[in-house]
Amino acid sequence: MLLNNITFRLAWRNLWRQPRRTLLTLGAMVFANIILVCMISLQFGMYGLMIDNTLSMLTGHLKVLALNYKDDGKIRQSIDEAETLARQLRNDLNRLKNKNFEGESAANNDTEGENNSVKIAVRGKAFALASSEDRSFGILVMGVEPEHEPQVSSIPGLIQRGRYLSDSKAEEIVIGSVLARNLQVDLDDEITLIGSGHDGSFAAAVITVVGITQSGMTDLDRSIAQMPLQLFQETFAMGNGAHEIVIRAPDLSDVEEISIRAQRLLDDRPSLVLHDWDDLEPGLKQSIQADLFSAWFMYGVLITLVAFSVLNTMLMSVLERTREFGIVMSLGLTPGRLGRLVILETAIMGVLGLAAGILIGTGLVAWAGIYGITFPGMDEMGKQFNLPARIYPDLTVFQLALGPSIVFAATLLSSLWPALRLHWLEPVQAMRAAG
Amino acid sequence: MIAIIFRLAWRNLWRNNRRTLIMLVTIAVGIWAMIFMTALMRGMVNKMVRDAVKVLPGHVQIHHPDYLDDPNIVNSIEEHPDGILLQVLNGPDIVAWSSRVRVAAIISSARESRSITLLGVDPATESEVSFVAGKIVQGSFLNDGDDDGIIVGRKLTETLETGLGKRIVIMSQDPDNEIVDRGFRITGVFDANTEALEEGYVFTGVTAAQNFLGIPGRVHEVAIVGRGFRQIDGMYQAVKNAAGPNFSVLPWTELNSYLGTMLGVMDGFVLVWFMVVFLALSFGLVNTLVMAIFERVREIGLMLALGVKPMIILAQIIVESVCLLFFGALTGNLVAWLTIRPLQDGIDLSSYAEGLEMFGYSTILYPEMTVEDVFTANVVVLSLGIIASLFPAIRASRYQPVEALIKV
Numbered sequence: 001m002l003l004n005n006i007t008f009r010l011a012w013r014n015l016w017r018q019p020r021r022t023l024l025t026l027g028a029m030v031f032a033n034i035i036l037v038c039m040i041s042l043q044f045g046m047y048g049l050m051i052d053n054t055l056s057m058l059t060g061h062l063k064v065l066a067l068n069y070k071d072d073g074k075i076r077q078s079i080d081e082a083e084t085l086a087r088q089l090r091n092d093l094n095r096l097k098n099k100n101f102e103g104e105s106a107a108n109n110d111t112e113g114e115n116n117s118v119k120i121a122v123r124g125k126a127f128a129l130a131s132s133e134d135r136s137f138g139i140l141v142m143g144v145e146p147e148h149e150p151q152v153s154s155i156p157g158l159i160q161r162g163r164y165l166s167d168s169k170a171e172e173i174v175i176g177s178v179l180a181r182n183l184q185v186d187l188d189d190e191i192t193l194i195g196s197g198h199d200g201s202f203a204a205a206v207i208t209v210v211g212i213t214q215s216g217m218t219d220l221d222r223s224i225a226q227m228p229l230q231l232f233q234e235t236f237a238m239g240n241g242a243h244e245i246v247i248r249a250p251d252l253s254d255v256e257e258i259s260i261r262a263q264r265l266l267d268d269r270p271s272l273v274l275h276d277w278d279d280l281e282p283g284l285k286q287s288i289q290a291d292l293f294s295a296w297f298m299y300g301v302l303i304t305l306v307a308f309s310v311l312n313t314m315l316m317s318v319l320e321r322t323r324e325f326g327i328v329m330s331l332g333l334t335p336g337r338l339g340r341l342v343i344l345e346t347a348i349m350g351v352l353g354l355a356a357g358i359l360i361g362t363g364l365v366a367w368a369g370i371y372g373i374t375f376p377g378m379d380e381m382g383k384q385f386n387l388p389a390r391i392y393p394d395l396t397v398f399q400l401a402l403g404p405s406i407v408f409a410a411t412l413l414s415s416l417w418p419a420l421r422l423h424w425l426e427p428v429q430a431m432r433a434a435g
Numbered sequence: 436m437i438a439i440i441f442r443l444a445w446r447n448l449w450r451n452n453r454r455t456l457i458m459l460v461t462i463a464v465g466i467w468a469m470i471f472m473t474a475l476m477r478g479m480v481n482k483m484v485r486d487a488v489k490v491l492p493g494h495v496q497i498h499h500p501d502y503l504d505d506p507n508i509v510n511s512i513e514e515h516p517d518g519i520l521l522q523v524l525n526g527p528d529i530v531a532w533s534s535r536v537r538v539a540a541i542i543s544s545a546r547e548s549r550s551i552t553l554l555g556v557d558p559a560t561e562s563e564v565s566f567v568a569g570k571i572v573q574g575s576f577l578n579d580g581d582d583d584g585i586i587v588g589r590k591l592t593e594t595l596e597t598g599l600g601k602r603i604v605i606m607s608q609d610p611d612n613e614i615v616d617r618g619f620r621i622t623g624v625f626d627a628n629t630e631a632l633e634e635g636y637v638f639t640g641v642t643a644a645q646n647f648l649g650i651p652g653r654v655h656e657v658a659i660v661g662r663g664f665r666q667i668d669g670m671y672q673a674v675k676n677a678a679g680p681n682f683s684v685l686p687w688t689e690l691n692s693y694l695g696t697m698l699g700v701m702d703g704f705v706l707v708w709f710m711v712v713f714l715a716l717s718f719g720l721v722n723t724l725v726m727a728i729f730e731r732v733r734e735i736g737l738m739l740a741l742g743v744k745p746m747i748i749l750a751q752i753i754v755e756s757v758c759l760l761f762f763g764a765l766t767g768n769l770v771a772w773l774t775i776r777p778l779q780d781g782i783d784l785s786s787y788a789e790g791l792e793m794f795g796y797s798t799i800l801y802p803e804m805t806v807e808d809v810f811t812a813n814v815v816v817l818s819l820g821i822i823a824s825l826f827p828a829i830r831a832s833r834y835q836p837v838e839a840l841i842k843v
Contacts, residue, residue, distance in 0.1 A: 020725055028718030035711060072594055074547050127548045129541045129606055129614070135507055136608035138541040138550020182505060194606075194614070195541070196548050290784075294475075298708070301468035302715050308461040309719035312454055316726050319451070380696035 007337075011344040018317065025313040026353050029407060032306045033357020034364065036299060036403025038393070041365045042373060043295060045393040047288050051252065054284055055277050056154045057220070060246035061255045062262060063275050064089075069243060070275060075126050075198055075236065079272060082242035083145075083229075086122045089245065092265055093118040093258060118258055119248040121148035124232045124241070128195030128203070130225065132183040139179065141193060141225045143232020143242065152248040155213060155224060162187045162211035168230045174211040176224035185209055197237030205235040299403065303410050311414040314346055318418040325422065326430025339419035346415035350408045357404045365393050365400070440747065444754040447727065455759065458723045462763025462816065463770060465716040469812040470771035473705050474802040480701045481803055484664050486628060487694050488687055493532070493564050493658035494667045495674055496690055500683045502655055508538050509610045511653035512682060514641070523677040528670040530660045531563030536644040537655040540607035542587075542637060544595035551591070551637045553605060555644025555654070558582070564658050567625050567638060573599045574623035583643035584622025588633025592624055599624055605637070609649040617647050665698075705808065709815045716816070717823045724756055724827045735831055736839025745832035752831055756824035760817050768809065775802050 015022050055061060064085070066077040079085065094117045124143035129136055146165035150156040156164045156174075165172050173191060175183075185191060189209050197203040205227075213224050233239065247262060249255045255276060263274050278285050318325075325338055372390035448455045488494060499510040514534050516524060524532050536555030541548055558577040562568030567586065568576045577584060585603065592598050599621055606616040619639065627633045645651050661670040667686050675684040688695030728735070735748055781799040 018726075018729070021722055024718050024722040024725065028715060028722075031714060031718065074594065074596075076546070127541065127550050129550075131608070131612070131614070134612040136612065136614065137539045138606075140550065182507070184505075196543060200546060294472075298468075298472065298711075301464065301472075301712065304464055305461060305712070305715040305719070308457060308464070309715075309722065312457045312461070312719060313722060315457065316451075316454060319453075320730075380693050 007341055007344060008348075011341055011348055014317070014321075014341075014345055015348060021313055021316070022349065025310055026349060026356070028306050028309045029350065029353030029411065030356045030360065032302050032407050033353060033404040034361045035302065036407065037358060037361025037400055038364055038368075039295065039299070040403050041361075041393040041395065041399045042368075042391065043291070044396075044399050046391055047291075048394060049388070049391070050288065051277075051284060053154075054281060056248075058153055058155065058246075059277055059280050060152050061249045061252070061277050062247040062259055063280055064245040064247070064262070064266065064272050065243070065275060067271050067273055070273075070280070073125070075196070075243075078124070078198065078238060078241035078243055079245065080239075080241050082122045082124075082245060083240065085269075086120050086148075086245050089247070089262060089265060090118070090120045093120070093247075093261055116250045118250070118254075119148070119151035121145050121152045121246050122229060122242045123149075123244045123246060124229060124236065124238055125243045126195055126197075126203070126232070126236045128193040130179075130183060131192045131194065132185045132189060135183045135185075137179065137182055139225045140223060141173075141195075141227060141232070143229040143236075143238075144226045145229050149226070152246045155215075155226070158213040158215050159211045160214035162209070164211055165226065165228050166210075168228045170210075170228055171205070171207045171231060172210040173207045173225060173227045174213060175209060175226075176221035177212050177214040178218055178221035179223070179225065180209070180212050182222065187212065193235065195236065197235070198239070198241065199237050201237055203236045205231070207231070299406075303407055306407055307410040307414040310346065310349070310411045311417065314342060314415045314418040317345070318342060318421065322425070322430050322433040325425060326427045326433065329425065330427040330431065335422040335425065338422045342419040342422070343412065343415050346411055350411040353411070354404045354408050357407070358400055361404075362395070362400055365395055368393050369395055436747075440751050440754055444751050444758055447731070447751075448755055448758055451727070451730075454723060454726070458719060458759055459763045459766065461716060461719050462760060462820075463767035465712045466764050466767025466812055466816055467771045467774070469709050469712050469816075470768065470804060470809055471774060471802075472708060473808045473812070474771075474775050474804040475800065476701060476705065477803040477805060477808065478801045480697060482801060484687075484694055484698060487691060488660075488664050493687070494661045494664060495659040495671050495684060495686050497657040497659070497674065497678055498655065498683045498685075500681070503683065503685070506537070506539065506655075508608060508648060508650065508655075511536075511650055511655050512657070514645075514652050514654045516657065516678075518677075520674070520677040520679075523673050524657075524659065526673070528661055528673065530662065531560065532657055532659040533557060533560035533564040534641065534654040534657050535561070536641055536648065536650070536653070538607050538644075538648065540605050540637075542591070542595065543604045543606065544597040544601070547595045549591065549594060549634065551635055553607060553644065554636060554638050555641040555648075556580075556638055557641045561638075564660050566627070567636075570625045570627060571623045572626045574621070576623055577638065577640050580641040581643060582622075582640035583619060583647075584639065585619040586623040586625055586638040587621055588636065589624055589626050590630045590633035591637070592621070594634065597621065605647075607648060615648060705811075709812055713815055713819055717819065720756070720759070720820055721823050721827060723759070724752065724824050727755065728752065728827050728831045732834065732839050732842045735834055736836050736842070739834060740836040740840060749828045749832040752828035753821060753824060756821060756828070757817075760820040764813050764816055768813070771804070771809075775804050778802050 064079065066079055069077040122145055126141050128139060128141050130139045130141075144165070146168060150164065159174070160177060162174075165174055175185075175191075180186065183191065187209055190206055191209060193203070193205045193207065195203045207227060213221070215221055229242065233241070247258065249258050259274060259276055266272050266274055329335065329338065369392050372392050374390045497512065499512050502510040523529070533556060536553070538553050540551055540553040542551050556577070557580045558568065559579070562576065571586070572589060576586060585605075595603065597603055602618045602620050604616055604618050606614060609615045625633070641654065645653065659670075659674060661667050664687065671684070671686045678684050688698070738748065739745065779801070781801045784800055
């Protein structure tokens with residue numbers, strides 16, 4: 001303990017023999033750490049938002065689709081008895097889910113059950129020509145369950161004017177704001193839908209616009225058109241069929257478990273396939289991976305540069321002490337002790353850099369968490385990836401500590417060479433060395 | 436005198452060759468990272484813009500003033516521009532231009548229907564502007580504007596369960612909002628980079644489309660291709676002035692604001708990246724110089740005592756720094772060239788295909804090492820490096836000879 005203390009004090013004093021050098025090396029570390037802390041928090045904050053916003057739009061966490069519907073999207077590839085199946089799934093998944101809460105009080109179970117339950121909704125999809133008095137556009141109409149859809153999708157919450165669908169049979173439609181403008185319709189105007197039904201027959205309906213949604217994303221606002229499921233099934237001769245059953249888990253981390261259970265319930269319907277969100281939106285995970293990959297290349301370069309800087313400093317500080325080391329070695333100090341001293345010096349510097357970097361970085365991230373971050377062009381980029389124009393980075397210990405820890409490790413690694421060199425040092429020659 | 440300064444600086448550098456080598460490697464890694472990373476990013480974004488421009492919009496488009504907000508059949512313009520506009524369009528700055536009918540429509544086979552954009556084009560001019568003519572995989576492209584064959588994407592033939600030579604029905608509206616529909620025969624199938632394109636666009640002859648829709652002599656957009664996607668300002672202004680207030684003329688940066696913004700963000704990002712790398716470098720650089728000076732305090736004191744002017748001391752230290760920067764940069768450039776060179780044939784990123792498609796990137800990445808970027812990287816490192824080394828150099832030149840001499 002005492003010896004440790006001496007080593008530590010020696011290391012500390014050695015560092016401050018050349019305060020400017022130590023400070024400059026520290027500066028490099030702190031600079032890299034701040035950048036890493038801020039960038040990593042920002043990145044993970046963005047990824048979380050990207051996944052959440054994209055999935056909550058229409059995708060959900062899991063979807064039951066007919067075989068090949070994901071690739072082909074043909075109206076004939078439908079799920080028979082879709083609502084019955086959805087009811088089964090809803091009951092089974094939530095009953096099983098609640099078993100996990102056994103032991104908790106029943107009252108607690110009830111209140112939390114609402115937020116923790118698995119949400120499920122059924123949808124039908126068909127292409128149709130939508131005509132107003134003087135405009136026509138080809139659109140993808142969606143038949144939805146008005147009572148369940150708001151639980152799985154953020155679209156119903158985007159109603160800007162009017163209201164969402166009220167009833168499963170009502171002759172109503174909700175459309176996006178751009179589509180409304182292009183069709184030149186407003187609330188209470190009628191739209192004629194013309195298309196082909198499930199059996200290839202002619203399908204037509206006249207329905208009233210009751211709500212207009214606005215998301216700010218032009219593509220989405222041009223494509224949204226939702227009508228009640230039962231009316232959809234009648235119009236497009238779907239019988240009791242539909243095209244997708246959307247499942248929304250309470251949390252992203254529950255998806256895997258729910259997927260296994262849902263799959264068990266689907267085993268007797270081989271014509272149906274359960275897709276998870278990665279399957280449905282393959283671009284999402286990959287774009288995150290591609291972004292992470294290029295980000296880590298940049299971080300790698302930054303860390304390498306800092307490591308070189310530390311290597312240079314430690315090598316210098318060892319070289320200029322050659323004579324001194326020769327003396328203490330001839331007095332009986334082992335090269336291993338000396339090596340540990342050098343590594344300890346680096347470690348102290350590393351810890352200081354780590355602490356200062358995390359402290360300043362956290363301050364910046366916290367500040368950004370309150371005021372948000374935006375940069376020129378963020379608005380446009382955000383629309384492409386379902387991100388808001390202002391990003392509030394995440395503050396978690398992992399994200400804060402990840403970058404600085406790697407810098408710390410790289411720092412220690414780069415002090416190995418100067419430390420190991422000491423083993424080759426001949427005390428007599430070292431004492432004669434110049435300097 | 437200058438020769439002596441150089442020789443002194445050079446020898447001083449190699450007094451401690453390990454330190455100098457580490458610093459050289461650091462500078463080289465920094466420069467390499469700047470150039471390499473930028474080449475990859477440029478490659479991605481430039482390819483993305485080129486592809487996107489080639490896919491449809493061209494560099495500049497002319498529309499009816501209301502068309503972009505309300506892409507309806509009635510917001511049409513004259514098929515054949517005349518007067519000044521025609522002169523400008525046929526001028527030297529414009530490589531090609533093409534007039535198109537462009538309306539939303541529904542395409543149906545016996546089994547399926549899809550909503551699409553129907554484009555009526557003149558094959559003679561269109562093949563200069565967009566990609567489709569060169570990407571026909573089955574059948575052939577349109578023969579002329581009267582050709583009423585239809586060209587569809589490969590993916591669309593699959594979803595519609597149809598194929599070359601089969602008939603499909605297209606449904607749209609005429610200017611009086613009456614539904615018009617007509618059978619067409621598929622005479623060509625094209626292949627595109629993305630499924631969205633293959634599913635979203637269908638081509639037929641411009642006159643055939645006009646007859647079908649009941650809009651003789653009218654089109655919806657004129658797409659113009661200039662000399663390059665970055666040099667459109669002059670051409671855009673010329674077309675805009677010639678077209679006058681009765682048309683809306685827009686460059687691709689506004690037609691596809693995501694791409695336009697991306698290009699700007701990328702330019703900004705390259706500079707930020709250069710600065711970050713430089714700052715990480717500069718700590719090491721300043722440190723090395725501070726050390727080199729510290730070791731020689733006595734020597735510098737002696738030189739000053741012997742009558743060497745402070746300016747010479749300053750110059751010598753700056754020259755040392757310049758030598759370090761120069762050789763580091765040289766190595767960095769060389770390594771960058773050597774690493775980018777073998778990648779010229781493209782890096783296959785198809786395992787990230789869908790993610791890249793979301794950004795609009797292509798799956799094969801061709802790094803682009805541009806003279807401008809290499810120049811900027813070197814200028815940033817050399818000039819800022821010299822500025823950073825001024826601080827230790829000025830300190831050294833201000834030593835008091837006596838104090839410096841007696842320093843241990």
